[in-house]
Amino acid sequence: MVVVLTGLMLCMLLGALDQTIMTPALPSVAGDLGGLEQMPAVITAYLVAATVVMPVYGKLGDRFGRKPLMQVAIVIFVVGAVLCATAASMPQFIAFRAVQGVGGGGLMIGAQAVIGEVVSPRERGRYLGLIGAAYVVAAVGGPLIGGFLIDSAGWRWIFAIYPPLGLLAFVVLTATLKLPRPESRAPVDIAGAVTLGLAVVGVVMLGQTRNPVFLALAALAVPAWLVTARYATDPILPLRLFRDRAFAVPVLISLLIGFALFGTLTYIPAYLQIAHGASATGAGLLVTALMAGVLTTTVVSGRLITRTGRYKRYPVAGTALAAAGLAVLPLAAGDAAALAGVLALIGLGVGLVMQVMVLAAQNAVAYADLGTATSSVTFLRQIGASAGVALVGALITWRFAGGMPGAGAPLDTAARAAFAEAVPPVFAAMSPLLGVAFLLALALPARPLRTTAHAQETS
Numbered sequence: 001m002v003v004v005l006t007g008l009m010l011c012m013l014l015g016a017l018d019q020t021i022m023t024p025a026l027p028s029v030a031g032d033l034g035g036l037e038q039m040p041a042v043i044t045a046y047l048v049a050a051t052v053v054m055p056v057y058g059k060l061g062d063r064f065g066r067k068p069l070m071q072v073a074i075v076i077f078v079v080g081a082v083l084c085a086t087a088a089s090m091p092q093f094i095a096f097r098a099v100q101g102v103g104g105g106g107l108m109i110g111a112q113a114v115i116g117e118v119v120s121p122r123e124r125g126r127y128l129g130l131i132g133a134a135y136v137v138a139a140v141g142g143p144l145i146g147g148f149l150i151d152s153a154g155w156r157w158i159f160a161i162y163p164p165l166g167l168l169a170f171v172v173l174t175a176t177l178k179l180p181r182p183e184s185r186a187p188v189d190i191a192g193a194v195t196l197g198l199a200v201v202g203v204v205m206l207g208q209t210r211n212p213v214f215l216a217l218a219a220l221a222v223p224a225w226l227v228t229a230r231y232a233t234d235p236i237l238p239l240r241l242f243r244d245r246a247f248a249v250p251v252l253i254s255l256l257i258g259f260a261l262f263g264t265l266t267y268i269p270a271y272l273q274i275a276h277g278a279s280a281t282g283a284g285l286l287v288t289a290l291m292a293g294v295l296t297t298t299v300v301s302g303r304l305i306t307r308t309g310r311y312k313r314y315p316v317a318g319t320a321l322a323a324a325g326l327a328v329l330p331l332a333a334g335d336a337a338a339l340a341g342v343l344a345l346i347g348l349g350v351g352l353v354m355q356v357m358v359l360a361a362q363n364a365v366a367y368a369d370l371g372t373a374t375s376s377v378t379f380l381r382q383i384g385a386s387a388g389v390a391l392v393g394a395l396i397t398w399r400f401a402g403g404m405p406g407a408g409a410p411l412d413t414a415a416r417a418a419f420a421e422a423v424p425p426v427f428a429a430m431s432p433l434l435g436v437a438f439l440l441a442l443a444l445p446a447r448p449l450r451t452t453a454h455a456q457e458t459s
Contacts, residue, residue: 010165012131013137017145046104056193057106066114070106108378116362117370186234201214244364249441255380261322266389275419289347392427400423
């Protein structure tokens with residue numbers, strides 16, 4: 001089991017690290033390949049590709065087995081990394097990042113689904129700390145590793161770390177992961193996969209570009225997907241699962257967490273640098289306070305869940321803490337130490353919610369829907385994050401433009417002051433959404449956690 005989990009943690013680390021290590025590299029990539037104006041497209045390409053494939057990986061893993069899907073995801077991810085390292089132009093690099101995103105989305109979903117299959121829900125709590133640690137290492141270590149490689153060797157060397165790590169993960173999982181083969185052979189819901197993918201592209205691209213064309217795409221694709229989900233033999237994302245509160249509530253909480261928290265936290269480093277003149281390193285260190293909070297409560301709650309078999313109290317407390325943290329964020333925005341304390345409080349709340357929602361959703365479904373349940377939680381959280389980033393960004397831009405003074409004050413001073421005044425109230429405005437998440441957590445059915453793993457049940 002330890003060796004299997006090592007391979008899974010490598011897969012999760014690859015997927016999580018790739019999203020953070022590129023942050024400091026974007027200016028260098030754009031300067032080398034040309035096209036500074038295309039930097040947002042680099043992020044969007046990976047994000048859209050990874051989000052689109054999440055439910056597909058979940059369903060195909062339920063249908064054909066998770067091991068081959070994990071192997072495919074590793075290969076695609078590493079091939080995409082090698083292609084990125086050899087890109088000769090910005091359009092090529094953007095396309096290759098999309099390829100890597102197709103693999104990265106599968107790594108994140110597949111690893112958590114495999115853990116859900118080989119470890120019983122009751123025992124899974126003790127492993128939540130390992131999952132949280134992978135995200136924390138990625139969040140803290142990614143920018144540091146990326147910055148070091150850029151300064152010492154160049155941005156292309158960032159992608160050199162993926163082939164050996166990917167090969168190690170592939171070998172470990174191939175040699176040690178033994179899972180029962182699913183028996184279902186219902187027709188693959190191709191129409192559902194296509195329409196849901198188009199809906200995701202519309203939603204995410206609308207959030208990134210605010211182009212009405214993507215609003216129209218989403219408006220057409222969502223009803224089309226609902227029709228396919230109604231009539232498909234085995235839908236890519238079955239609507240029947242949402243009739244069960246034990247599944248629907250964790251998914252909805254994840255959507256709100258993604259919207260309110262990730263939409264807010266995306267802009268905190270920029271706020272610190274623009275409004276307070278903090279360095280990129282200083283801003284990163286403050287965000288580390290949040291990640292420390294996440295890791296602390298993820299580990300503690302996971303162990304307590306395994307010991308007691310109870311999990312409902314943690315998302316209830318977590319959503320309350322996170323909502324309180326966002327509400328008081330404007331009061332602490334002017335002082336670095338106070339802001340670090342508030343971010344730590346938010347992190348403590350997040351650590352009590354995120355992975356517990358995956359656990360609750362997995363515990364609510366049958367073996368045949370395990371991958372779908374896992375992907376649904378992460379998928380909806382990502383959709384929420386994309387929409388949240390767009391809305392928070394639009395609100396900040398609106399308040400910032402309205403708060404700029406007229407001519408006469410030095411532009412730099414005026415801009416910093418206007419930004420410092422505009423941003424904190426937008427952060428606080430997201431707090432009521434977490435209040436809704438708190439109410440949903442109160443409505444979460446407290447079902448007993450199964451003491452056997454899916455792999456044991458089907459062996």
